[in-house]
Amino acid sequence: MDQAVNTVTARIADRLSRMGLAGKKGLVVGVANEHSIAWGCAELAKLQGADVVASCLNEKAVRFVAPLTEPAGIPLKPCNVEQPGELQALVDFAVQKLGKLDFIVHSIAWAPLEDLHGRVVDSSSTGFARAMEVSCHSLAELAKLCAPHMADGGAIVTMTYLGADEAVPHYGLMGPVKAALESLVRYMALELGPQGIRVHAVSPGPIHTRAASGIAGFDELVAHSIAKAPLGRLVTLDEIAQLTTFLCSDAASGMTGQTIYVDAGCHAVA
Numbered sequence: 001m002d003q004a005v006n007t008v009t010a011r012i013a014d015r016l017s018r019m020g021l022a023g024k025k026g027l028v029v030g031v032a033n034e035h036s037i038a039w040g041c042a043e044l045a046k047l048q049g050a051d052v053v054a055s056c057l058n059e060k061a062v063r064f065v066a067p068l069t070e071p072a073g074i075p076l077k078p079c080n081v082e083q084p085g086e087l088q089a090l091v092d093f094a095v096q097k098l099g100k101l102d103f104i105v106h107s108i109a110w111a112p113l114e115d116l117h118g119r120v121v122d123s124s125s126t127g128f129a130r131a132m133e134v135s136c137h138s139l140a141e142l143a144k145l146c147a148p149h150m151a152d153g154g155a156i157v158t159m160t161y162l163g164a165d166e167a168v169p170h171y172g173l174m175g176p177v178k179a180a181l182e183s184l185v186r187y188m189a190l191e192l193g194p195q196g197i198r199v200h201a202v203s204p205g206p207i208h209t210r211a212a213s214g215i216a217g218f219d220e221l222v223a224h225s226i227a228k229a230p231l232g233r234l235v236t237l238d239e240i241a242q243l244t245t246f247l248c249s250d251a252a253s254g255m256t257g258q259t260i261y262v263d264a265g266c267h268a269v270a
Contacts, residue, residue: 020048020049020249021045021048021050021103021248021249022048022049022050023049023050024045024049024050024051024102024154024249025050025051025052025098025099025100025101026045026050026051026053026098026102026103026105027052027053027054027055027090027091027094027098027104028041028042028045028052028053028055028104028107029055029079029090029104029105029106029107029108030055030056030057030105030107030108031056031065031068031107032056032057032061032064032065032209033064033065033068034068035208035209035237036107036209037159037204037207037209037237037240037241038105038108039054039068040237040238040240040241041107041240041241041245042054042069042072042074042105043068043072043241044238044242044244044245045105045241045245045248046072046073046074048245048249050102050103051097051098053074053076053077053093053094053097054069054076055076055078055079055090056076056077056078056079058078058080059078061078062076062078075093075097077089077090077094081108081133081134081141082130082133082134087138087141087145088145091145091149100149100150101149101150101154102150102152102154102155102248103154103156103157103248104142104143104155104156105158105244105248106138106139106142106156106158106159107158107159108134108135108138109135109159109174109177109178110131110134111130111131111134111173111177112124112127112130112131114127115127115128115172115173116172116173116215116216117170119172120173120175120176123172123173127173128173128177131173131177132177132180135177135178135181136177136178136180136181136184139156139158139181139184139185139188140184140188142156143156143188143192143197143199147192147195147197150195150196152196153195153196153197153198154197154198155197155199155200155248155249155252156188156192156197156200157199157200157201157202157244157248158181158185158200158201159201159202159203160201160202160203161174161178161203161204162203162205162263162266163175163178164178164179164203164259165179165182165267168221169217169220169221170216170218170220170221171215171221174215181201182201182259185201185257185258185259186257189256189257190257193257198247198252198253198255198256198257199257200247200255200256200257200258200259200260201258201260202240202243202244202259202262203259203261203262203267204240204261204262205225205234205261205264205266206221206222206225206234207234207235207236207237207240208222222234225263225264225266228266229263229264229269230264230265230268231264232264233264234264235264239262240262243262247260
């Protein structure tokens, strides 16, 4: 009887250990302020017992982000992915601090305002290329740099939006860019799967972040989303972080290559 009880207890302990990030080592890219999705993910991962390194855009952003990361014990390094060598320097910094990597959260997106606010057919080739480099290709480059340090496998999670699948008014240029990002996730899942690395895109509903403030008519988009959503509300930063940390945990070990919505059900309603 005692052996049976011990076996059951061990199985329960093993399952519970998979439901958080205790002991995991992670890099979260793209913290801007306390409202950013990246910060919500970094904070929750730390609370779940992970050791975390975070990045912000540049030295100017440090004064907004450091008051968040320093009290939480999260090392911070600026990283502008458009500047040669900065992404490599960030990964080197993270590995120096953490020793290895178990999960990556990629939460950066940008497009020139003149291209974002105009029609897609009027977008400049330069603006389109920069938006693609920052918002999409940076994920591929980040994965290439991090994969050698993920000897035990792990997870890479990026952020997308419904505008990748549907034409959303005012989302413009970012729609095609996010569509490319979601396709990239599937190809990365195929290529990195043999190494035990899982790749996902999380698709939150609209949320008041610094990036969202650049979208024209954002308040109208928010109102429409609330009216459309089966839950009748927006999602919270914590709800997005909970999904992301779940995907980074061993509890999601059988999943990869997916775009997963956390948008109060908006995506399911015509």
